[in-house]
Amino acid sequence: xxxxxxxxxxxxxxxxxxxxxxxxxxxxxxxxxxxxxxxxxxxxxxxxxxxxxxxxxxxxxxxxxxxxxxxxxxxxxxxxxxxxxxxxxxxxxxxxxxxxxxxxxxxxxxxxxxxxxxxxxxxxxxxxxxxxxxxxxxxxxxxxxxxxxxxxxxxxxxxxxxxxxxxxxxxxxxxxxxxxxxxxxxxxxxxxxxxxxxxxxxxxxxxxxxxxxxxxxxxxxxxxxxxxxxxxxxxxxxxxxxxxxxxxxxxxxxxxxxxxxxxxxxxxxxxxxxxxxxxxxxxxxxxxxxxxxxxxxxxxxxxxxxxxxxxxxxxxxxxxxxxxxxxxxxxxxxxxxxxxxxxxxxxxxxxxxxxxxxxxxxxxxxxxxxxxxxxxxxxxxxxxxxxxxxxxxxxxxxxxxxxxxxxxxxxxxxxxxxxxxxxxxxxxxxxxxxxxxxxxxxxxxxxxxxxxxxxxxxxxxxxxxxxxxxxxxxxxxxxxxxxxxxxxxxxxxxxxxxxxxxxxxxxxxxxxxxxxxxxxxxxxxxxxxxxxxxxxxxxxxxxxxxxxxxxxxxxxxxxxxxxxxxxxxxxxxxxxxxxxxxxxxxxxxxxxxxxxxxxxxxxxxxxxxxxxxxxxxxxxxxxxxxxxxxxxxxxxxxxxxxxxxxxxxxxxxxxxxxxxxxxxxxxxxxxxxxxxxxxxxxxxxxxxxxxxxxxxxxxxxxxxxxxxxxxxxxxxxxxxxxxxxxxxxxxxxxxxxxxxxxxxxxx
Numbered sequence: 001x002x003x004x005x006x007x008x009x010x011x012x013x014x015x016x017x018x019x020x021x022x023x024x025x026x027x028x029x030x031x032x033x034x035x036x037x038x039x040x041x042x043x044x045x046x047x048x049x050x051x052x053x054x055x056x057x058x059x060x061x062x063x064x065x066x067x068x069x070x071x072x073x074x075x076x077x078x079x080x081x082x083x084x085x086x087x088x089x090x091x092x093x094x095x096x097x098x099x100x101x102x103x104x105x106x107x108x109x110x111x112x113x114x115x116x117x118x119x120x121x122x123x124x125x126x127x128x129x130x131x132x133x134x135x136x137x138x139x140x141x142x143x144x145x146x147x148x149x150x151x152x153x154x155x156x157x158x159x160x161x162x163x164x165x166x167x168x169x170x171x172x173x174x175x176x177x178x179x180x181x182x183x184x185x186x187x188x189x190x191x192x193x194x195x196x197x198x199x200x201x202x203x204x205x206x207x208x209x210x211x212x213x214x215x216x217x218x219x220x221x222x223x224x225x226x227x228x229x230x231x232x233x234x235x236x237x238x239x240x241x242x243x244x245x246x247x248x249x250x251x252x253x254x255x256x257x258x259x260x261x262x263x264x265x266x267x268x269x270x271x272x273x274x275x276x277x278x279x280x281x282x283x284x285x286x287x288x289x290x291x292x293x294x295x296x297x298x299x300x301x302x303x304x305x306x307x308x309x310x311x312x313x314x315x316x317x318x319x320x321x322x323x324x325x326x327x328x329x330x331x332x333x334x335x336x337x338x339x340x341x342x343x344x345x346x347x348x349x350x351x352x353x354x355x356x357x358x359x360x361x362x363x364x365x366x367x368x369x370x371x372x373x374x375x376x377x378x379x380x381x382x383x384x385x386x387x388x389x390x391x392x393x394x395x396x397x398x399x400x401x402x403x404x405x406x407x408x409x410x411x412x413x414x415x416x417x418x419x420x421x422x423x424x425x426x427x428x429x430x431x432x433x434x435x436x437x438x439x440x441x442x443x444x445x446x447x448x449x450x451x452x453x454x455x456x457x458x459x460x461x462x463x464x465x466x467x468x469x470x471x472x473x474x475x476x477x478x479x480x481x482x483x484x485x486x487x488x489x490x491x492x493x494x495x496x497x498x499x500x501x502x503x504x505x506x507x508x509x510x511x512x513x514x515x516x517x518x519x520x521x522x523x524x525x526x527x528x529x530x531x532x533x534x535x536x537x538x539x540x541x542x543x544x545x546x547x548x549x550x551x552x553x554x555x556x557x558x559x560x561x562x563x564x565x566x567x568x569x570x571x572x573x574x575x576x577x578x579x580x581x582x583x584x585x586x587x588x589x590x591x592x593x594x595x596x597x598x599x600x601x602x603x604x605x606x607x608x609x610x611x612x613x614x615x616x617x618x619x620x621x622x623x624x625x626x627x628x629x630x631x632x633x634x635x636x637x638x639x640x641x642x643x644x645x646x647x648x649x650x651x652x653x654x655x656x657x658x659x660x661x662x663x664x665x666x667x668x669x670x671x672x673x674x675x676x677x678x679x680x681x682x683x684x685x686x687x688x689x690x691x692x693x694x695x696x697x698x699x700x701x702x703x704x705x706x707x708x709x710x711x712x713x714x715x716x717x718x719x720x721x722x723x724x725x726x727x728x729x730x731x732x733x734x735x736x737x738x739x740x741x742x743x744x745x746x747x
Contacts, residue, residue: 026087028177028186030069033059037426040071043163044086055083055166065103065143065175073114073164074171081569082112082167085174090345091120091157092197093189095181100162101147102177109138112168116177118148122156123328125336131165137172152181154192158333158344196330196345199244203349206250206358211257211397220256220265221361222390223308224249226301227269229369230317232331233624236279239325243276246347249365250358270313278316282323288623295617295703296379298625299372301386326622332374339618339630340701341374341687348690353429354402355692363409363691364389364396370689371416373624376617376703377713381416388415403433405693407490413697414492417714419656419682420700422492427695435509437532441466442543443508445500446725450480450507452519453730456538460531467521469731474518475507483507494681494714501653501680508532545592552595559584560745563602565662566592570601577605577643585646585745587738590655590663591676597658599665600635606643606669607636613668614661616684617703627703635665647672648741651717652724656680663717664706673744675723676737679716 026042027033034041038059045057056076064070073083100118113136120128128150135146148162164174181189191197211217232238232245252272259265290297302308303317333342346366352359368389371378378385392412399405406429413421423430440462442454452470455462473480487506493499508515510532517528545566552567553576561580565588580586586606599613614633620626649663651674660683666672684702691697704712721740729736 026089028087028179029067030059030064030071030175030177031067033069040069042087042089043071053078054081057083057085060173063105063173065105065173067176070105070173070175071164072171072173073166075166075169081571082165084117084163084165086161086163089160089162089179089186091152091154091160092192092194093181093186094154094192095152095184095189096154097149097182098152098160099147099149099180099183100177101145101180103143103145103175104137104141104164105143105173105175106137106139106141107171108140109166109170109172110168112136112166112170113138114164114166114170114172116146116148116162116174117165118150118160118162120150120152120157121159121161121336122153123158123333123336124156127151127153127156143173143175158342194241194330196241196244199247202244202247202250202358203347204351205356206253206362207356208250208253208257208358208361209356211357211361213394213397216262217257218390218393219262220259221393223265223269223302224252224256225361225365225368225389225393226303226372226386227273227317228365229372230300230303231273231276231320232369233329233373234320234324235276236282236323236325237276238331239329241330241345245331246362246366249362253358253361266310266313270310270316273313273316273320279320279323282326284326285323285622288626293628293630294626295629296376296625296627298623299378299386300625301372301389324622324624329621332621332624334619334621335685335687335701338685338702340376340685341370341619341699343370343374343687343689346690347692348694348696349692350694352693354405357397359692360396360399360405360408361393363405363693363695364392364412367409367412367689367691368392371699374619374687374701375416375418375699376619376627376684377418377700377711378416378627380711380714382714383415388412402429402693406430406695407433409691409695409697410490410492414489416492416699417494418492418700419494419498419680420684420686420698422697424696432511434506435511435532436534437511437513438505438509438535438538439515439530439532440538441508441530443472443504444725445504446727446730449727450504451727451730454542456540456542459533459537462530465528465530466517466519467731468733469521469727471520471727472517473520473525474516476510476516477518480507495653495678495716497653497678497716498656498680498682553579555579555583556587556742560742561586563588564592565590565594565596565598565659567595568598568602569596570598573601573605580643580645583645585648586643587741587745588647588649588666589738590649590651590659591737592654592659593656594658594662598662603635603662603665603669604637604639604642606647606666606672607639608642608670609638610634610636611668612707613665615705615707615709617705619701629703629705629709632707635668642669645671646745648744649674650737650741651676651679651719652737653678653680655717656682657684657686660712660717661704664704664712667718673720674717675721675740675744676719677722677724678719681712681714681716683712 027040030040032041060070060072115132117131130148166172179186255268335342395408440456440459444453450472452466491499561583612634616631618630683704684700686698687701688698723740
């Protein structure tokens with residue numbers, strides 16, 4: 001059970017860091033359903049396809065303890081080690097003890113157990129945790145109430161996670177959960193005594209419906225946005241939570257917009273700064289020095305430009321900079337363990353499907369400043385981020401409807417060039433804009449052409465209409481090249497290769513069922529009309545798991561080992577070592593997302609000794625905007641029996657994040673060769689971000705570098721031998737990258 005507890009803690013850390021944001025809207029009783037996820041509001045499933053197959057989590061309207069729904073977890077067909085469902089709650093209440101109470105029903109639980117779990121996290125790590133290890137439920141049981149009690153340190157807690165878990169075989173249901181604080185229902189628990197949380201005057205609107213972005217207004221709004229962000233992350237009074245900084249924006253905006261000159265606007269801003277109070281002298285504030293470990297110094301935009309603000313205001317801002325907030329902050333922290341940015345206490349304002357002009361401007365300011373001060377790869381954006389703020393002010397304040405606002409957010413997000421930075425697919429506004437229908441055909445850009453590579457299903461004889469290797473030249477009478485240019489600004493990714501990988505699903509989608517194409521086959525132009533279908537009718541998971549029936553490992557030609565990390569589990573490693581003992585080499589097909597963490601397990605298997613494989617660039621809370629290389633990570637150990645054959649890792653643009661990190665770990669082994677094409681160029685743990693209107697995105701929260709200091713963000717991992725598929729190979733049904741890997745091992 002101790003091993004299970006450790007594993008569960010690790011899994012939930014990954015879940016919460018990459019997928020979940022603590023909720024302000026949630027359904028403990030399972031009765032309020034989010035239509036985009038088909039789950040109770042706020043609840044999340046497992047993060048990988050293998051986990052979902054191993055222990056699927058489903059909404060159940062037949063078996064329930066109370067109301068209309070329950071949640072079920074059951075042993076499925078995959079190899080996931082255990083099942084878990086998770087809800088994150090913001091600890092915005094006061095108290096000393098919290099209790100989770102709920103009902104569980106089980107059916108044939110063997111080789112493991114079912115139960116609830118709950119965890120309280122803080123900046124220093126896990127503050128309290130219980131997974132019902134001492135009272136795990138087995139066998140078949142009817143609905144019964146169970147509870148978990150944890151200490152709650154309100155001054156230290158940053159997030160509470162809870163849910164159901166199951167290991168082994170069988171099925172469990174959970175329902176009718178209640179969270180109490182010192183014996184009181186959560187809804188009646190007294191709020192934390194943080195002034196920022198009690199200022200709710202503008203929660204339903206800013207009162208600012210129209211902003212005219214003329215030249216003077218843009219200049220004033222640029223100064224305001226930069227100053228608003230600087231104060232948010234530097235002024236101690238704001239860091240303590242003494243101000244709802246969103247609300248303060250709406251208090252100052254009308255005054256600034258009413259100013260008729262630059263001098264008048266600066267006077268408004270100086271009075272605003274004065275109202276915050278002068279920070280006391282900071283004894284712990286170290287000078288912000290550009291030493292050898294620093295890769296990025298703070299950039300304060302235009303606010304310290306002597307021609308921008310008057311001398312008096314500049315002196316006050318310089319004092320704030322030198323006597324800035326130290327330690328814990330209300331709006332920013334570091335994620336437990338990994339220390340990537342944690343943008344906390346940010347309200348997504350979920351009821352605002354179309355935020356007013358003030359809130360749209362808030363969205364721009366919030367995102368721009370998060371990037372300005374806490375994006376560890378800002379220096380790799382490729383343009384002056386300071387110029388992006390004034391450029392986007394008209395797009396945000398003039399956004400005429402919900403779609404225009406969401407597109408403005410997407411275009412802004414795309415400008416940081418980070419594959420981790422996208423708007424979640426559950427965004428129904430953008431889904432409808434791109435199109436709710438899709439043809440049952442797989443396509444990829446190969447040799448610069450949009451090529452048919454496979455099928456999701458054979459609906460309406462699609463295999464007769466389109467053949468593998470067909471080149472699509474026009475979509476609804478528009479040349480593909482023109483469509484690519486149109487969609488590039490709303491296709492966030494770290495590099496062009498990843499943009500092209502993500503783009504086909506946008507190009508071929510639409511809001512009509514018929515799709516007109518022009519294709520090129522054997523040098524001839526052929527018009528084709530096919531049908532599009534609702535996405536729920538297509539087996540789109542084939543894009544992420546092209547080998548659903550295969551094992552994670554096998555032999556090729558009896559002397560080459562093959563590993564597919566998308567289905568790999570560390571418990572398989574002893575069998576893999578035995579099967580591959582006499583092989584000439586191993587192929588690791590990293591064109592997937594690893595289902596389990598491999599750098600320190602499989603990595604040790606292929607290395608004779610320990611060595612460094614990665615460095616991390618990390619942000620600073622005590623000097624926002626600074627990024628330095630803080631940590632170097634080593635894998636492997638003294639291992640005379642290490643695998644001595646060749647290891648060939650295959651990568652392409654589908655290799656993202658953990659796949660890239662794992663490849664770096666394997667590259668530190670002496671006999672490893674990486675072949676393929678540029679990877680997605682987005683490594684490092686994801687830091688979630690929410691924007692007004694319930695828009696969720698994220699950034700790569702850590703800079704990831706090789707030990708020699710070379711960057712992986714945007715660039716991807718180092719490639720030893722470039723190999724790309726060809727149209728000819730697609731027509732012939734060949735996997736040319738796999739063929740090259742076999743050839744290299746054969747040599």
